[in-house]
Amino acid sequence: MSVEQLVKDICVQARQAARRLSVVPTGVKNQILLDLAQALEQNAPVLQEANALDLAAGREAGLSAAMLDRLTLSDKVIASMAQGLRDVAALPDPVGEITGMARRPNGLLVGRQRIPLGVIGFIYESRPNVTVDAAGLCLKSGNAVVLKGGKEAINSNLALAKLIDQVLEAGGVPQGAVSIIPTTDRAATTALLKQDELVDVIIPRGGEGLIRFVAENSSIPVLKHYKGVCHLYVDQSADHDMAVAIAINGKCQRPGVCNALETMLVHADEATVFLPKAAQALMAQGVEIRGCPRTLELVPGAVAAQEEDWPAEFLDLILAVKVVESMDEAMDHIARYGSQHTEAIVTSDYARGRRFIDSVDSSLVLVNASTRFNDGGELGLGAEIGINTSKLHAFGPMGLTELTTTKFIAFGDGQVRS
Amino acid sequence: MSVEQLVKDICVQARQAARRLSVVPTGVKNQILLDLAQALEQNAPVLQEANALDLAAGREAGLSAAMLDRLTLSDKVIASMAQGLRDVAALPDPVGEITGMARRPNGLLVGRQRIPLGVIGFIYESRPNVTVDAAGLCLKSGNAVVLKGGKEAINSNLALAKLIDQVLEAGGVPQGAVSIIPTTDRAATTALLKQDELVDVIIPRGGEGLIRFVAENSSIPVLKHYKGVCHLYVDQSADHDMAVAIAINGKCQRPGVCNALETMLVHADEATVFLPKAAQALMAQGVEIRGCPRTLELVPGAVAAQEEDWPAEFLDLILAVKVVESMDEAMDHIARYGSQHTEAIVTSDYARGRRFIDSVDSSLVLVNASTRFNDGGELGLGAEIGINTSKLHAFGPMGLTELTTTKFIAFGDGQVRS
Known part of the structure; x- marks a missing residue:
């Protein structure tokens, strides 16, 4: 199968999962987050075995000490990933909130209901812990997510993907709710950026080079910042x-x-x-x-x-x-x-x-x-998936609420327009 | 001057105007809207003279009766434009509203303040009354707007532009707050769609052909809908x-x-x-x-x-x-x-x-x-600049609030991060 077809198939599955995920109750989502936290801790040796392959390859490729450090799934990093998931489970679920409900002169009751965005494409660099952070935030906010990590972390990410799949399946969440593109081919990133019929938003996280590449090649809206001066x-x-x-x-x-x-x-x-x-x-x-x-x-x-x-x-x-x-x-x-x-x-x-x-x-x-x-945690958002310095949709740090939007809902008793 | 340079100059001026416009008090904006309403009524003969040129050209070009009707600035249409501006003046100003102000554990007071988006590019087809509607909504929400109307309405739009300029200048609003691209060249539309350093969002209004052209050629985020099934x-x-x-x-x-x-x-x-x-x-x-x-x-x-x-x-x-x-x-x-x-x-x-x-x-x-x-007026938004069926930023009809965003603001007394 070509890389383009592989990415498209993953996005089709994500789209289907998103529709069902949007109505999964908060309690079910929270339980999965807690189960995943436990699974990470229990499977630390398996994850670290995969991570060791990445670290060895990284050393051979001459990665700097700082980069190797960011790549390492130490016990401390795994504990922090698990704690992150438990923190997200404890946050309020933004989905389903109804605001501004008011009666129009004709008796029609109109308000706005908060809904997930749908399918999020998340593109990032070397840290494998970002895989779990992003999966947790997207799942909690009812979004399907397609993750494309850096090539340096591919073995770690595949091991995490396997674990996430097992927990989601056991929890009854639709297959495809969290997908990790299982290749290091850069063509997969480009292919993901062209799925505008299937993916609602792209969030890139990494250096300015990655962000510019994403912004210039995406036909999907991108929430991003280049730099902080x-x-x-x-x-x-x-x-x-x-x-x-x-x-x-x-x-x-x-x-x-x-x-x-x-x-x-x-x-x-x-x-x-x-x-x-x-x-x-x-x-x-x-x-x-x-x-x-x-x-x-x-x-x-x-x-x-x-x-x-x-x-x-x-x-x-x-x-x-x-x-x-x-x-x-x-x-x-x-x-x-x-x-x-x-x-x-x-x-x-x-x-x-x-x-x-x-x-x-x-x-x-x-x-x-x-x-x-200027950080989601410090400003009270609870958790942060990134920061946006373009003004559309969200301006500044993005938490769970920024991964959602609202639709209008209306309750009538037969109203027609005159 | 090339069309590209003309469009860029207009956008540079709009960008500069946007910065000052964002802090113009509500009362000043409202007075300008009321003055513009009056100016439209008082200058109806001048507008209709320009409109007659468009109608004559349209008849020669074989426009349908329905299209000619949409193009016509009748007394009734002018009265309705003026009333539209008065309605917008009467709406609450979304800019400046502060929400969610809360104290963080370290004493920092954090909230969100509503601000204009900045510069809006508005691309539309034949109805010249849209020129005034869009200008009014953008001005009230503190945004500069660059308008590109259809070629059939160019004389009407230029006459409206002249009137708008006079009223804005008399009212002390920065030059460039409302600009109409004074050409029928389609290259101007393409040029506008590439000003991603200067324009924050594009809103197209017209048939599916126009919307697709805009979406496919824009490097700026587009708020749009293709069709309603x-x-x-x-x-x-x-x-x-x-x-x-x-x-x-x-x-x-x-x-x-x-x-x-x-x-x-x-x-x-x-x-x-x-x-x-x-x-x-x-x-x-x-x-x-x-x-x-x-x-x-x-x-x-x-x-x-x-x-x-x-x-x-x-x-x-x-x-x-x-x-x-x-x-x-x-x-x-x-x-x-x-x-x-x-x-x-x-x-x-x-x-x-x-x-x-x-x-x-x-x-x-x-x-x-x-x-x-499904209409801004019917759902209680007061007025509508368009509708968005992509989910980013706004989903559904867009009123004044949807032409704004929020920034975070924080009041401290020396807080530093530990």
Whole structure:
């Protein structure tokens, strides 16, 4: 069978499963999540045997230590996968919720009922634990999912697929509710991206290269973000200690993630006092400062920022710093170079905080808090399948509710339109 | 200047306008809508002079009487455009609403704030009144809009554009908030569909040919529906008189629209009594019945349905009719041939009504009411810019709220992530 036919068959089966899955009761879905958690723990040796094949191949292929680490299904990772499933089981089921029910003048009762999206195509890179996370979130939200993992994790993913299949079948969930495309062929990804008659949405997770490949080749809507160029604006009247703490947290707590801080903008009135102090604290943590000319005057040891530093996602201990004459200049800079991901202001001025919140067009806008909070768990969504920085359907972190939509429902007693 | 450059310049200006428009107060937007309504009425002669050029060209090009009628800016149409704007001014502004504000364990206050989508590309066919409707809805929801109308209405649209420009400028709204692409060149449509860096969403309105062209050529997300193949299922225990009235309303009240009824499915237990009676009433209204073999036995004068009749959107006084053995067969038929637009059941059975509502995957599912209610006005949205039968972002009629999204906002007092 060709790869294209294989992918199409999987998607056809997913489509059929989706129709039945949409009405599976919450209790049944939760029990399967709990059973799967237990099965993962009980079958850890089998999973680790398969994982060992991937690790050996990865070592031979010269994967970095960091990549091998992400690929490893340690006891700790397996326990965390199982706990993740139990957490998802404990979350409320968004499906079936009815809102806005109201009576029209003709007596027709109209409202909206929350329903699954249908079939989700999920494309990701090396971490095999993502396989289980995504399967759990899609199942709980009543969606069928077609998973395409990275080639480095193929043996681990096939072992997980076998286990998931067994648990779903025992739980009475339709076959095809969770499918893993069993090949490392990149043509399978391209084929998946063309199934617009069968797949409702594509969610990619990985590096910018993967995301761009998916966006450019998909005929299905894609929920995605390319990068996080997150800004902190230190306003006139900012509390300097607070601003330093938020800058250090944003830049240093975990520099390699999309909600890490990349650029700090400082109001000119504060720069003389604030910048030397902030820079000293940042440099003490090993941060390289790439500054505008005014920053260079105030911060010994800073290097001159180039134009390409302003839109850069460093994902490293590097911070671009610019002194601005006004909040408008800061917001213009964000609009020009930002990625609509996360921006924060530190201010003690009520009106300016309000204006920043209203005017900045990003998926999370914060006053007096770290950009690192842009995460489904931290924002209260319970779990997160990804983040979207395009504005359609969901803007920001996506939890269970963002894997659903609503249909209109109407209860009449014979109403016709006049 | 090339058409591509012209379109790009318009979109750049729209993008800039969108940023400022997102924070224009509701009162200012409403006043502009009211001023525009008045300007339309006061300038009716100028508009009709331009419209006369389109009508003359249309007659020469051999447009049908129906098309010429849709193209005409009569006094009545102009009054209705003005009233439409006043209605939109009276609707609540969705922008700025804050929901779900809750305190996280660390004290961070997190919620969602409703914001405009940004720049909307709106592509439509001959009716020039759509120009004003779309401009009004986009302005009220804080979005900039780039309009590309049909070539038949170009003179009317240019006259409307001039008037809209004057009113927006006088009202202090940023230039570029409403733009009409001033050319009939189809290359302009193609160029608009490629501005994914500048335009957030495309909404096409017109025949299936236009919609397919847009969907296939757009690199921007498209909110659309191709067609409405709407079903009525007459269940066991249905009230026959009610079912007849709903069938006649669905099929005959306005056969040429997307929420008109196209197929009726009848439970076998009811068919012998119900079908002859229903068919007689429908045929008395001039409806042609295309039936399954069992229908042909029961309905003299019915013609045999072909396979291509089941997925057909007739948009005419033709109804496909099929006798089914069970509700499951009816729902399988809908899943196979339907367009996820609108389906209705007539039943007096509580559990079966509930199951139909839960199981049928369409943008509106009704119990005991006509499919003709799938309309923004009828469902209580106040006004409608279109309907979406893909599930992402909005499913069903789209009103002002569906032209917006939400961003996360957070208020802290120095929170950092640990």
